[in-house]
Amino acid sequence: MTMTQTVLSVSDVEKNFTMHLQGGTRLNVLRNVNFEVHAGECVVLGGASGAGKSSILKMVYGNYAAAGGSIVLDAGTAGGAVDLAIADPRRVLAARRDSMGYVSQFLRCVPRVPAISVVAEPLLERGVGADEARDRAAALLTQLGIPERLWTLPPATFSGGEQQRVNIARGFIAELPMLLLDEPTASLDSRNRDVVVDLIAEKRAKGVAMLGIFHDVEVRERVADRIIDVEAFA
Ligand SMILES: Nc1ncnc2c1ncn2[C@@H]1O[C@H](COP(=O)(O)OP(=O)(O)OP(=O)(O)O)[C@@H](O)[C@H]1O
Numbered sequence: 001m002t003m004t005q006t007v008l009s010v011s012d013v014e015k016n017f018t019m020h021l022q023g024g025t026r027l028n029v030l031r032n033v034n035f036e037v038h039a040g041e042c043v044v045l046g047g048a049s050g051a052g053k054s055s056i057l058k059m060v061y062g063n064y065a066a067a068g069g070s071i072v073l074d075a076g077t078a079g080g081a082v083d084l085a086i087a088d089p090r091r092v093l094a095a096r097r098d099s100m101g102y103v104s105q106f107l108r109c110v111p112r113v114p115a116i117s118v119v120a121e122p123l124l125e126r127g128v129g130a131d132e133a134r135d136r137a138a139a140l141l142t143q144l145g146i147p148e149r150l151w152t153l154p155p156a157t158f159s160g161g162e163q164q165r166v167n168i169a170r171g172f173i174a175e176l177p178m179l180l181l182d183e184p185t186a187s188l189d190s191r192n193r194d195v196v197v198d199l200i201a202e203k204r205a206k207g208v209a210m211l212g213i214f215h216d217v218e219v220r221e222r223v224a225d226r227i228i229d230v231e232a233f234a
Helices: 053-061 089-098 115-125 130-143 160-173 190-205 217-223
Strands: 006-019 025-038 042-046 068-073 100-103 178-182 209-213 226-229
Touching: 006 053, 006 209, 025 053, 025 209, 042 053, 042 190, 042 217, 053 068, 053 100, 053 178, 053 209, 089 100, 100 160, 115 130, 115 160, 130 160, 130 190, 160 190, 190 209, 190 217
Parallel strands: 042 209, 042 226, 100 178, 178 209
Antiparallel strands: 006 025, 006 068
């Protein structure tokens, strides 16, 4: 993949919410959403609270349906380009497996699974051998300052910050062409914020296309190649 290749093209996307508890009132949140994300850049969604940043990220990941327009992911993988605005759920799941990762702020804890397995799992699911997956998980946990004594324990009892770092390790471990970042540095201390900024830089150098939300102004300035003002799509 060359660095200028367009990985994500969002064209004329609209989003409305129908408020069923308010007599079906329609809330028009976004219209004429148009932007692209290229390989090797981190594009940040900016704009005031309520502008629709999370809604855009959720539509790209396929969690929210779009009311119109297209969201084409063309990651150069075997499955070809997919329009996530209209793709059936199986194609969305295939796109997630082959092309698109999502790093949120919160870890969904699976009971009784040790932290190192939680982190290694995305690699195992994609056919990486157990030893290599474990080594790479260990390296990331070390980079994120999770002490080795915690690796064999399930993260359910970890502190909030420890859980968040396990989640970041899990989100960054797979080598996918597109990565969605939903406030991955929120409530991290400055040392770990720096680690996440480094992880983003590593992904950029590998040509990964990234689209994210970062409320922390300092982090945003450090990671953003471009900031898109979502308020322009009101
Ligand atoms: N599932 C939903 N049902 C109804 N309204 C929703 C839903 N999700 C979002 N909205 C509304 O859409 C608008 C945009 O919300 P969104 O969460 O995308 O904004 P945001 O820019 O990410 O805000 P913040 O920075 O506060 O997280 C808001 O007015 C919100 O109330």
